[in-house]
Amino acid sequence: MDVDFVAADRPRLILRRARLFARVHRPQQLIEGESYWVDLSVPSFDLLWGGEIASVARAQLIATYVHEVGEWLWGFENPSIARAGFEALRAAMHKVPPLAALLGGRAWKMDADIACDLADWIAERTGYEAMYPALAGDTTAFLALTFTQHHGKPAEGLVSWCLICGELTSRLSRPVVNGPDGRALCAACAENAFLCLDEREACQPGFLAHDPGDEPPDATLADYLCAFCERRRPRLMLPETALCWWCIDSTRRAIRGGA
Numbered sequence: 001m002d003v004d005f006v007a008a009d010r011p012r013l014i015l016r017r018a019r020l021f022a023r024v025h026r027p028q029q030l031i032e033g034e035s036y037w038v039d040l041s042v043p044s045f046d047l048l049w050g051g052e053i054a055s056v057a058r059a060q061l062i063a064t065y066v067h068e069v070g071e072w073l074w075g076f077e078n079p080s081i082a083r084a085g086f087e088a089l090r091a092a093m094h095k096v097p098p099l100a101a102l103l104g105g106r107a108w109k110m111d112a113d114i115a116c117d118l119a120d121w122i123a124e125r126t127g128y129e130a131m132y133p134a135l136a137g138d139t140t141a142f143l144a145l146t147f148t149q150h151h152g153k154p155a156e157g158l159v160s161w162c163l164i165c166g167e168l169t170s171r172l173s174r175p176v177v178n179g180p181d182g183r184a185l186c187a188a189c190a191e192n193a194f195l196c197l198d199e200r201e202a203c204q205p206g207f208l209a210h211d212p213g214d215e216p217p218d219a220t221l222a223d224y225l226c227a228f229c230e231r232r233r234p235r236l237m238l239p240e241t242a243l244c245w246w247c248i249d250s251t252r253r254a255i256r257g258g259a
Contacts, residue, residue, distance in 0.1 A: 018163055040081055
């Protein structure tokens, strides 16, 4: 299965994942009280906190991936999946070149990271908000999601969440919004980033006066762009994303009135 066309989009796919995983942690990293429930006969994905539904998304199964054998199986080729769980996505995939040409095969061998990138790419190109890699034993079920409800209210899209902690900005008393597409930092996460910048400035006074430019595409962690400016400038690496020092500084000056 030739999926080289996905590689060029990987930095953007990582930014998309960061938005989702800030709100719904990776399956291996769920925290106390956090869980999810998938029902592909509806089809839906529910995020639960303390057993209560916090968020609801429309869900479609892109594919399953069996890690033991490294095999990708299209969702529509899995006889155990209800038709409602893949039908809308399958129709959308046939309209996406070069994806349509790959749908004739039933199963494919590939690396786990490539499988994740491909599933994320498919979710994006077919108009879904995010891709979640749900786990079932040794198998990952790649789900295309579009959130419809958060805390009992209509969803506003992943752009409405703090990209670090995942809190809904409308539920915060002092949200900080900056960067493209409405990407946001809540005040608490912004202050933590400012502390890291203060420490960097103490070690290297005046370094913000000079922009060293972007790192080359083959540099270590080069796929992790700044979540605000989408450049590869020296940056603060966060669990799922990154922020360059210059964007942190501009946010700090905006909050502190130029101080």
